[in-house]
Amino acid sequence: MRRFRTAVMLAAAGLLLSACGSGAPEPQAVESSPATASNSPRPAPEQPPVEVPAPAPPPALSATEQEQLDRELIAAAKANNAPLVAGLIGRGGNVNARDAIQDSAYLFAGAEGFNEVLRLTLAAGADVASTNRYGGTALIPASEHGHVETVQILIAAGVPVxxxxxxxxxxxxxxxxxxxxxxxxxxxxxxxLEAGADPDIRDPEGRTALQNSERLGFAEIAALIRSRS
Known part of the structure; x- marks a missing residue:
């Protein structure tokens, strides 16, 4: 009986020593992935550029509609109404169209020194070589009226001097x-003169510009012509 108890006690002691030696398993280290290592948000994908459609061209006009538009444009030019002229050109008005007395928006603006209207017509493709009912370019009446800035604009635009x-x-x-x-x-x-005008072209009476300026007593003009001859 005593031997039996001793054997049980020895077995229990062995079990206790085995449990203490093994201990609890250590936790395994877990490698972090790139996704968990960084908390910064991913950049948004690039968006393609937005294309803005070109404005649609004005609708085609019938012959009657074009004639009416051109009449309105000439009337607006004769009234020196630059905003209205710009709008009518934008709708397709023809700056070279003529009225009953052969005025176009361009020719009238040049003759009368309506410079804002004139610039609009030039930008819209005015024919600088076109002539009025007297067979003259816009530069001729502009010069007659002494529209200095208009003369500068027309010379720069290439009107024949x-x-x-x-x-x-x-x-x-x-x-x-x-x-x-x-x-x-x-x-x-x-x-x-600076643009290359020839003072020796004679009028129907055979007089040059110098002779006419002297005859009319315009001494400063005569002196200017002599200095450039």
Whole structure:
């Protein structure tokens, strides 16, 4: 009996020592993935650029609608209404269309010195070589009236400076013959000479620009022409 108890006690002690030696298993380290290692958000995918459609061209006009639009454009030009002229050009108005007395929006604006309207017509493709009912370019009446800035615009646009109208006059001859020889006329003659105008082109009476300026007593214009001859 005593031997039996001793054997049980030895067996229990062995079990206790085995449990203490083994211990609890250590936790395994878990490698973190790139997705869990960083908390920064992923960049959003690039969006394709948004294409803005080009504005649609104005609808095609019938012949009757075009004629009406062109009449309105000439009337707006004669009223020196630049905003209305711009709108009518935008709708398809033709700056070279003529009315009953052969005025176009371009020719009238040039003759009268309506410079804002004139610039709009030039930007819209005005024919700078076109002529009025007197066979003259826009530069000729502009020079006659002494519209200095208008003359500058027309020369820069390429209007021929030596064109002769149906009366036999150039822009320079009209600047002298049909005005008072004052400061604006002097400046117009200077601009024409600088642009290559020929003062020796004669009028129907056979007079040059110099002879006409001397005959009319425009001494400053005469002196200017002599200095450029």
């Amino acid at each position: 030596n064109h002769v109208n149906n009366l036999g006059w150039t822009a320079m001859q009209e600047a002298i013959l049909l005005n008072n020889g004052g400061p604006r006329q002097l400046e117009v003659v200077r601009l024409l």
